[in-house]
Amino acid sequence: MNKSMRLLKISRKYHKWLMAFIGLQFMVWSVTGAYMVFFDIDYIHGDTLVNNEQDKIDPQQVTYSLQSLLQHYPQAKAISLGRYLDKVVYRFTLEEQKLAIDANSGKVMPPLDQAQAEKAARFYYSGAGTVESAELISENAPFELNPAVMPAWRVNFSDFGAPAIYVSAETGLLVGKRHSFWRLFDWMFRFHVMDYDDGADIDNSLLFWFTMLGIFASVLGLVLAYFRVFRKADEALLAPDSNDSHVAGVAR
Amino acid sequence: MNMVRKLHKWASVIVGIQFLIWLGSGMYFNFMDHTKAAGHTYKVHQHPSLAWNTLTLQEPADVLRQYKPSTTLSLIELAQKPYYLLNHQRGLYANFVNKHSLVDARTGLPVTLDVDFAKQLASASYNGPGEIVSATLLQPPISDLLKQKNPVWQVNFADEINTSVYVEADSGRIAGHSDDDKRLADFFLKLHFMDYANEGSFNSALMMVFAFIALWLSGTGLVWTIDLALRGQYKIKLFARKTTVKLFDRNQKSLGQVAFSNHKNLLDGLVEHNIILPSTCGGGGTCGRCRIMINQNVKSTAADLQHFSAFELEQGYRLACQHFSDDVEHMTLMDITDAKKYQLELVSSKFLSPFIKELRFTTQSKIPMRYKAGAFMRFFIPEASGCSVPLDVPELLQQDWQHIDRLNYQHGACSRSYSLAGIDDTTNELVFVIKLQSAKNPSVLPGIGSNYLGNLRIGDRVEALGPFEEFYASPGSDKTMVLVGAGSGMAPLKALIEEQLALHRNNKGDKPPRPLHFFYGARNENDVIYVDYFYELAKQYPHFHYYPVLSRPDKGWLGATGYAQHVLALNWQNVVEQGEPEFYLCGPKGLMDDTIRLLRDKGVPESNIAFDEFS
Numbered sequence: 001m002n003k004s005m006r007l008l009k010i011s012r013k014y015h016k017w018l019m020a021f022i023g024l025q026f027m028v029w030s031v032t033g034a035y036m037v038f039f040d041i042d043y044i045h046g047d048t049l050v051n052n053e054q055d056k057i058d059p060q061q062v063t064y065s066l067q068s069l070l071q072h073y074p075q076a077k078a079i080s081l082g083r084y085l086d087k088v089v090y091r092f093t094l095e096e097q098k099l100a101i102d103a104n105s106g107k108v109m110p111p112l113d114q115a116q117a118e119k120a121a122r123f124y125y126s127g128a129g130t131v132e133s134a135e136l137i138s139e140n141a142p143f144e145l146n147p148a149v150m151p152a153w154r155v156n157f158s159d160f161g162a163p164a165i166y167v168s169a170e171t172g173l174l175v176g177k178r179h180s181f182w183r184l185f186d187w188m189f190r191f192h193v194m195d196y197d198d199g200a201d202i203d204n205s206l207l208f209w210f211t212m213l214g215i216f217a218s219v220l221g222l223v224l225a226y227f228r229v230f231r232k233a234d235e236a237l238l239a240p241d242s243n244d245s246h247v248a249g250v251a252r
Numbered sequence: 253m254n255m256v257r258k259l260h261k262w263a264s265v266i267v268g269i270q271f272l273i274w275l276g277s278g279m280y281f282n283f284m285d286h287t288k289a290a291g292h293t294y295k296v297h298q299h300p301s302l303a304w305n306t307l308t309l310q311e312p313a314d315v316l317r318q319y320k321p322s323t324t325l326s327l328i329e330l331a332q333k334p335y336y337l338l339n340h341q342r343g344l345y346a347n348f349v350n351k352h353s354l355v356d357a358r359t360g361l362p363v364t365l366d367v368d369f370a371k372q373l374a375s376a377s378y379n380g381p382g383e384i385v386s387a388t389l390l391q392p393p394i395s396d397l398l399k400q401k402n403p404v405w406q407v408n409f410a411d412e413i414n415t416s417v418y419v420e421a422d423s424g425r426i427a428g429h430s431d432d433d434k435r436l437a438d439f440f441l442k443l444h445f446m447d448y449a450n451e452g453s454f455n456s457a458l459m460m461v462f463a464f465i466a467l468w469l470s471g472t473g474l475v476w477t478i479d480l481a482l483r484g485q486y487k488i489k490l491f492a493r494k495t496t497v498k499l500f501d502r503n504q505k506s507l508g509q510v511a512f513s514n515h516k517n518l519l520d521g522l523v524e525h526n527i528i529l530p531s532t533c534g535g536g537g538t539c540g541r542c543r544i545m546i547n548q549n550v551k552s553t554a555a556d557l558q559h560f561s562a563f564e565l566e567q568g569y570r571l572a573c574q575h576f577s578d579d580v581e582h583m584t585l586m587d588i589t590d591a592k593k594y595q596l597e598l599v600s601s602k603f604l605s606p607f608i609k610e611l612r613f614t615t616q617s618k619i620p621m622r623y624k625a626g627a628f629m630r631f632f633i634p635e636a637s638g639c640s641v642p643l644d645v646p647e648l649l650q651q652d653w654q655h656i657d658r659l660n661y662q663h664g665a666c667s668r669s670y671s672l673a674g675i676d677d678t679t680n681e682l683v684f685v686i687k688l689q690s691a692k693n694p695s696v697l698p699g700i701g702s703n704y705l706g707n708l709r710i711g712d713r714v715e716a717l718g719p720f721e722e723f724y725a726s727p728g729s730d731k732t733m734v735l736v737g738a739g740s741g742m743a744p745l746k747a748l749i750e751e752q753l754a755l756h757r758n759n760k761g762d763k764p765p766r767p768l769h770f771f772y773g774a775r776n777e778n779d780v781i782y783v784d785y786f787y788e789l790a791k792q793y794p795h796f797h798y799y800p801v802l803s804r805p806d807k808g809w810l811g812a813t814g815y816a817q818h819v820l821a822l823n824w825q826n827v828v829e830q831g832e833p834e835f836y837l838c839g840p841k842g843l844m845d846d847t848i849r850l851l852r853d854k855g856v857p858e859s860n861i862a863f864d865e866f867s
Binding site for chain 2: 005008009011012016017019020023024026027029030031033034036037038039040041047050052054055056057059062063065066067070071074076077078079080081082083193204207208211212214215218219221222224225227228229231
């Protein structure tokens with residue numbers, strides 16, 4: 001056996017064996033990767049689920065002054081003025097709490113009830129479907145909701161992809177938009193980075209070892225492809241070692 | 253399965269390199285430092301310092317009236333001063349297109365974010381050692397922040413990682429930090445996402461095409477692996493069994509029984525018995541060269557189907573690399589004739605010239621070995637210690653060996669092929685003519701095989717496989733035979749000549765003998781071997797012509813001088829007298845090349861030239 005043949009045989013052997021162990025993960029990488037690149041990332045983010053209404057503040061509605069607000073709530077932080085459906089409201093934080101007060105009356109807005117949450121969600125949602133259910137989430141945020149925005153109403157719509165619109169119960173703001181494609185994407189990402197135990201992230205050692213072996217197995221695969229494509233009928237592969245002394249044949 | 257294998261091959265050709273790039277960049281993400289990769293090395297986490305209730309601010313309602321309609325108004329702090337940020341066009345995310353007005357919250361006057369203000373804001377967000385070296389207003393796309401859709405100020409700091417702080421031009425928001433660490437991470441992201449057009453996205457058409465092909469690559473690989481597993485190609489040595497298989501050559505002559513371990517395919521299993529079937533793919537089932545014939549009931553694989561006709565499959569033709577010994581009872585080797593392993597015992601070893609020895613072996617076998625003249629045997633040289641000078645150099649030849657340093661060395665096991673110079677009719681001894689290769693310079697070992705064999709003592713044994721018949725007289729021909737050789741290249745030619753003379757003896761009468769011309773080159777009288785023997789043959793058989801040629805003869809030499817091929821050219825008329833001859837060449841490369849060139853010039857068709865080259 002000459003050197004090329006030995007390389008070819010070793011490559012074949014280890015490619016075969018390595019892939020028996022890590023081949024399934026290659027399939028996972030390809031499937032999840034393909035999913036992630038085939039769906040437009042903005043669509044995945046649910047950008048098409050909301051209409052991003054450019055509703056403007058009517059200054060006439062702002063009769064309660066900022067000065068009064070600061071007198072009343074001297075510790076108010078992150079103060080802003082914006083619309084809540086047809087009203088204008090001040091929104092701010094007080095210690096850990098988020099508050100909204102009517103910019104007309106100065107009254108504190110009570111947390112949204114289900115009807116209000118559905119109405120707000122309906123306002124933000126771009127689809128044609130109807131509200132299917134609503135649920136107030138105050139603790140144990142599901143993985144698709146940022147816990148910092150709790151308490152929030154999850155309003156489910158009847159459309160394709162099980163879309164959900166999250167509305168802050170305290171401020172009435174849109175705080176989340178999810179559909180099945182996002183949820184699936186999230187799983188795809190976890191599988192892609194081999195986050196199988198839910199604890200570790202992209203820097204987990206399982207991923208490291210699979211990638212390491214994967215690189216090795218792929219290089220061997222490339223060697224095989226090279227031999228099969230470029231040296232398919234290379235008779236030199238049949239030649240004995242260079243220090244073997246016989247070459248016989250018919251003159252060419 | 254053939255389709256699967258084909259798809260796998262072409263998919264790997266197309267995406268193979270990118271596949272490695274995916275893995276390599278993936279590896280980078282796996283162990284990169286996330287703070288650094290985010291560009292946050294010198295980023296300050298800013299806390300608000302102003303107490304709003306101590307300030308006298310313009311009322312929002314008044315401010316709103318003076319500007320374009322706004323979706324929101326926010327009270328913000330920039331460089332320890334209060335501002336209103338009015339949003340006129342809202343994007344879903346801060347980096348999407350947004351339109352803002354920035355207003356001094358104390359005066360209600362509009363503020364434009366000029367270069368000095370931008371530098372001030374950038375400095376407040378930066379805690380590194382660098383000074384600001386430049387600030388530039390950039391329009392998107394911005395190479396450091398491909399997702400940013402609004403104009404930004406790029407403020408560059410002179411530090412060891414070339415930090416840039418980006419300040420959004422109409423809002424004063426810190427759009428991001430970037431530095432060499434983040435740029436490196438971005439580079440790997442670009443590779444991973446195949447974002448070679450700098451779109452800041454992995455939803456490009458190129459990426460989709462590659463992802464699609466990669467899907468096929470993995471899918472076909474998976475199917476292939478499962479197929480291999482189902483066919484029992486994953487066998488572990490530890491649990492392997494040994495099975496015995498009866499071997500036959502292509503003439504259905506038995507080669508004996510051979511034990512195979514069932515964890516290796518037959519192609520690799522045969523290698524262990526030193527039977528090397530041809531293969532250019534090394535066992536992938538793609539080249540179709542390792543043809544064998546086994547029990548017809550062994551299920552054929554996709555590769556078998558590809559390389560054999562239905563009729564051949566029915567007869568039991570299979571590829572050795574695709575099968576295991578489990579179900580195989582007998583195996584016929586299509587490319588091996590009579591080749592067999594022999595235990596050879598040395599019965600005689602003598603010097604023919606200072607560096608050429610004649611070795612005679614017996615085969616330990618009652619049945620004489622049959623072979624075509626010109627065949628060779630492969631010797632298995634074991635691991636041993638060797639010596640550069642043979643121990644049995646006769647007195648007369650001592651001076652020829654004087655210039656060679658005595659060197660003792662260890663060598664590994666290897667195999668070497670030597671042509672048979674004949675089989676003795678009476679004793680059935682195999683005769684080899686072997687040149688003891690000395691080292692060309694002191695840094696390399698002398699010829700391991702020739703010195704090992706040359707140093708064997710009478711009674712010593714060595715294993716050899718053969719005969720392999722690749723160089724032989726074309727069957728049935730009665731053309732003039734011209735043999736050209738030099739040095740120990742004499743061996744197969746001697747066998748050919750003896751074979752022809754024997755044919756002539758057994759075929760007395762009717763046919764005129766075919767003329768034989770033997771041109772043999774050597775350096776001087778000492779080097780020319782079997783000279784008396786061939787002179788004797790020439791005397792005995794008038795159709796055998798012997799032309800010994802010496803390149804550096806001593807004074808007394810009466811024969812031809814020069815090189816064998818030159819003397820062939822001089823005698824061309826004699827050689828072609830009785831029609832187109834056949835040529836048989838064996839010797840060093842120089843001689844072969846020269847002779848082939850000469851023959852080509854003389855218009856000899858290539859099919860009439862057979863050669864056996866050795867190095």
